[in-house]
Each structure stands twice: as structure tokens, then as C-alpha cells.
Amino acid sequence: MPKLLQKPRVIARYQRDLLTKLLPACTTLQQAQRELSWIQKELPREQWEQACTQRGCNLMPLQYILGNQPFGSVNIKCRPGVLIPRNDTEEWCGELVDLFHGSDTFSVLDMCTGSGCIALYVATELSNVTVLGGDISQDCISLANENIDLNKDIIKGKISVDSMDLFQPLAGEKKFDVVVSNPPYIPTRELDKQEEVEESVRLYEPRLALEGDLPVFKALVTYHIIPSQCKIFMLEIGSREQGQYTRSLLNELWVVGLRLDSAFRPRNVIGFRTDIKSSIKRKVMSKITELL
Numbered sequence: 001m002p003k004l005l006q007k008p009r010v011i012a013r014y015q016r017d018l019l020t021k022l023l024p025a026c027t028t029l030q031q032a033q034r035e036l037s038w039i040q041k042e043l044p045r046e047q048w049e050q051a052c053t054q055r056g057c058n059l060m061p062l063q064y065i066l067g068n069q070p071f072g073s074v075n076i077k078c079r080p081g082v083l084i085p086r087n088d089t090e091e092w093c094g095e096l097v098d099l100f101h102g103s104d105t106f107s108v109l110d111m112c113t114g115s116g117c118i119a120l121y122v123a124t125e126l127s128n129v130t131v132l133g134g135d136i137s138q139d140c141i142s143l144a145n146e147n148i149d150l151n152k153d154i155i156k157g158k159i160s161v162d163s164m165d166l167f168q169p170l171a172g173e174k175k176f177d178v179v180v181s182n183p184p185y186i187p188t189r190e191l192d193k194q195e196e197v198e199e200s201v202r203l204y205e206p207r208l209a210l211e212g213d214l215p216v217f218k219a220l221v222t223y224h225i226i227p228s229q230c231k232i233f234m235l236e237i238g239s240r241e242q243g244q245y246t247r248s249l250l251n252e253l254w255v256v257g258l259r260l261d262s263a264f265r266p267r268n269v270i271g272f273r274t275d276i277k278s279s280i281k282r283k284v285m286s287k288i289t290e291l292l
């Protein structure tokens with residue numbers, strides 16, 4: 001057979017071999033095809049085979065292999081040691097910035113900033129904001145700083161990151177108008193169960209970013225939300241119980257409720273003080289699905 005006619009078949013076999021390597025990490029053939037197209041788009045040809053092995057045989061998350069993940073209009077550099085930003089988080093960041101388009105200048109604390117994705121989402125969408133991201137992990141602080149640099153051309157507000165421990169009171173009596181956080185909230189009993197947490201997450205993502213429960217929410221309220229004199233907070237949660245517990249820590253000056261995500265799961269506990277402007281009060285209320 002002439003060589004020219006063999007070529008498409010060789011290419012098809014090569015593609016099929018790469019897909020076969022990827023399949024163990026993917027739930028459907030379509031997902032494997034999608035992941036292969038990203039690998040082939042973003043990595044040089046000589047890395048395709050190794051990338052498919054890392055993903056399919058070693059179950060490494062694709063974002064660590066490609067080295068990045070889009071988050072709104074922000075490009076987030078990803079590497080092991082720092083949590084990969086999730087679509088669930090991106091979804092509520094969109095709702096968060098909706099509240100503040102056209103508002104007065106305000107300040108935000110993003111506690112547990114990780115890659116800096118939430119802080120960067122806010123600072124690239126809004127010019128009237130100063131955001132501080134805090135994290136206990138030096139790997140996170142370094143990567144968040146790299147992500148600020150990577151996105152500097154699209155940042156409209158002010159943004160910085162600093163080392164902070166969520167279980168310590170805020171240093172220097174700092175004040176913030178808004179406190180946001182996607183803290184570690186997976187209880188220890190769930191973290192080691194296969195049916196609760198994907199294997200690739202347990203194998204590669206830092207336990208420090210995942211493991212936590214009610215004490216985390218107590219620390220956020222007592223060391224950050226109350227002392228910063230903030231007026232609004234929005235925290236990611238893993239269960240209704242975490243939202244109800246947060247409500248129990250606040251007095252009647254606060255309206256507190258749950259926000260459900262697009263899959264109708266409780267995804268955030270949102271709170272605002274009753275003395276905020278009624279225009280913003282209405283907007284925040286519109287994000288709350290159920291009052292607590």
C-alpha cells in the first residue's frame with residue numbers, strides 16, 4: 001500500500017492509543033476526547049503521551065498537567081500544593097461582583113485565598129475595590145502573587161496577598177466592608193471516603209485546603225467577620241449544617257441565609273447587617289434562597 005494512504009490510519013491509531021490511556025480518569029468517552037483536545041492544544045507534541053499517562057494512569061488532575069485553569073476572565077496558574085479553582089466557586093463569584101457594580105469604593109478580605117482566584121475575580125471585574133487575600137500556606141501566597149502578576153493587565157481594582165492564619169485574630173484591627181471565603185470545609189470523616197471525594201482530589205490536592213468543619217466557621221465569624229466590622233459576608237459551605245451553625249454565631253443585627261448553586265445544593269452562607277443601604281440590601285436578598 002502506498003505510504004500516503006497509511007498515514008491517516010497511523011494517526012487514528014495514535015489518537016486512539018492516547019484516548020485509551022486517558023479513559024481510566026474520565027467518566028465518559030466524550031470527556032476523554034475533550035481532555036485530549038486540551039492536551040493537544042496546550043502542550044507540545046512530545047509531551048502528549050506523558051500527559052495522558054499522568055492523567056489516565058496516575059489520576060493527576062488535568063489542571064496540574066496543563067498548568068492553568070480559566071476562572072471568569074482570569075487565567076489562574078495551577079500547581080500541586082495549591083487547590084485548583086472550582087466551577088462552583090466561579091459561579092458564586094459572578095453573583096458576588098453583581099452586588100457591587102456601580103457602588104461606592106469598598107474593601108474585601110478573601111480569607112483562605114489559595115491561588116488567589118476569588119480575590120482576582122473581584123479585582124478584575126471591579127475598579128472600586130481594594131482586596132486583600134490571606135492564606136496560611138506559603139505555596140499559596142507565592143502562587144497568588146504569580147497569578148496577580150500574570151493578570152496585571154486586566155486588574156481594575158487594588159489587590160494584594162499576605163500570610164494569615166484563619167484561627168488567629170486579625171492583626172492591627174483591620175476593617176473590611178466585605179468578608180468572603182472558600183475555606184477548608186470537608187469533615188475528616190468524609191475526606192477519606194471514596195464515594196464522597198474523588199480519588200484524584202485525595203491523591204493530589206492539599207489536605208490543608210480540604211479538611212475542616214464547624215470550627216472553621218466559628219473562627220471566620222469570631223476572628224474576621226465581627227472584628228473587621230464588615231457589613232456583608234459570603235462563605236462557601238459544604239453542608240446546610242455549616243450554614244445553620246454560622247447563623248447561630250451571629251445576633252439579630254444580621255440577616256443570614258443560604259444560597260443554592262445551579263445544582264440546587266447549599267453552596268454559600270450569606271449574611272448582611274440590617275443597617276446597610278436598602279439598595280444593596282435588596283441585591284443581597286436576591287442572592288439568598290432560604291433565610292436561616
Ligand SMILES: C[S@@+](CC[C@H](N)C(=O)[O-])C[C@H]1O[C@@H](n2cnc3c(N)ncnc32)[C@H](O)[C@@H]1O
Pocket residue numbers: 083084085086089111112113114115116117118134135136137140164165166167182183184185208209210
Ligand atoms: C478550599 S481552599 C480555597 C482556595 C481558593 N480560595 C479557591 O477557592 O480555590 C482553602 C484554602 O485555605 C487555606 N487554609 C487552610 N488552613 C488555613 C488557615 N488556618 N489559615 C488560613 N488559610 C488556611 C489553604 O491553604 C487553602 O488555600
